Amino acid sequence: MRKMAGGLMAALALGLTGGAWAAPDASEQLQYESFVVAAGASNGAARVCGASEPDLKQHQDTSRKNLQRYAQEYGFNAQNYDTLFDKGLDQGKAMMEEMKRSGVDGCRGVLGSFQNERVIGYEDMKAALAEVSDGLPGETEK
Numbered sequence: 001m002r003k004m005a006g007g008l009m010a011a012l013a014l015g016l017t018g019g020a021w022a023a024p025d026a027s028e029q030l031q032y033e034s035f036v037v038a039a040g041a042s043n044g045a046a047r048v049c050g051a052s053e054p055d056l057k058q059h060q061d062t063s064r065k066n067l068q069r070y071a072q073e074y075g076f077n078a079q080n081y082d083t084l085f086d087k088g089l090d091q092g093k094a095m096m097e098e099m100k101r102s103g104v105d106g107c108r109g110v111l112g113s114f115q116n117e118r119v120i121g122y123e124d125m126k127a128a129l130a131e132v133s134d135g136l137p138g139e140t141e142k
Contacts, residue, residue, distance in 0.1 A: 024074065024076050024077075028137060029077060031133060032074075032076040032078075035067060035129060036067055036084040036085055036088065037084050037085070037091065038088060039063035039067060039085060039088060039117070040085035040092065041091045041092030042059070042088075042113065042117055043056055043059050043085075043089055043114070044088065044091065044092025044095075044096070045093065045095060045114070046059065046092075046110055046111060047089075047093060048096035048097055048100070048107075049096060049110050049114075051111060051114060055114075055115070055118055058118045059114060059118035062120060063085070064081065064085070066125045067081070069122055070122075070125070070129070074138070075137075
């Protein structure tokens with residue numbers, strides 16, 4: 001999961017950070033949603049890079065299970081999960097297609113992160129999200 005923190009999900013999620021947590025506020029909800037979009041983007045990018053259908057499905061299922069559990073644990077609204085994941089899927093595909101058109105092959109890094117993400121456990125995912133968002137919801141700012 002460390003690779004994910006340094007990879008696509010981190011890049012997409014870094015722009016939205018929240019502060020100390022009492023109950024999810026609008027910025028924290030947006031941050032959660034950015035994690036869902038980033039998971040979709042990772043899946044879309046991996047698709048363009050030739051990931052197998054079983055691996056893509058496993059990644060999607062793992063992302064859903066972990067991120068919906070995260071939403072439940074921290075009180076985030078996950079009703080738009082599928083829409084957000086699909087938005088990310090499109091963004092990831094477009095990003096990789098543009099990179100390929102410009103002569104940049106980022107597939108090695110994308111697929112490495114993707115392979116880690118597709119089998120990541122909940123606690124490892126949570127640690128990676130805490131890393132890119134300066135802590136977990138409910139932790140006081142340092």
